[in-house]
Amino acid sequence: MANQRRTFSEEFKREAVALVVDHGYSYAAAGRSLGISGNLIGRWTRQLEDYASATFPGKGKRTAEQQRIHELETENRRLRMEKEILKKATVFFAKESS
16 A cells, blocks of 8 residues: 655644744754654745745645746757757758768
8 A cells, every 4th residue: 555645734834834933843843743744844934935925835736936947847848859859850861862
């Protein structure tokens, strides 16, 4: 049986971050008290600081910046593939004309 990924509500994440920010807990102590990794609370804290309005989008939702990066990476892969096809076609036609 495969391990299932645990999901946490936005409210839970905010309360976990509040333990560190408002109450002075360390990441590790807060994590132990909640039964999760202190590193996870650290990541949530950074997300809350960096993306206050769009924090914890979850379920595959991306911020506008992440969406733009995804689109550019997809376009980049497509262009690289087209370039490789053109290289192979050039070699093929060069052999044909010889």
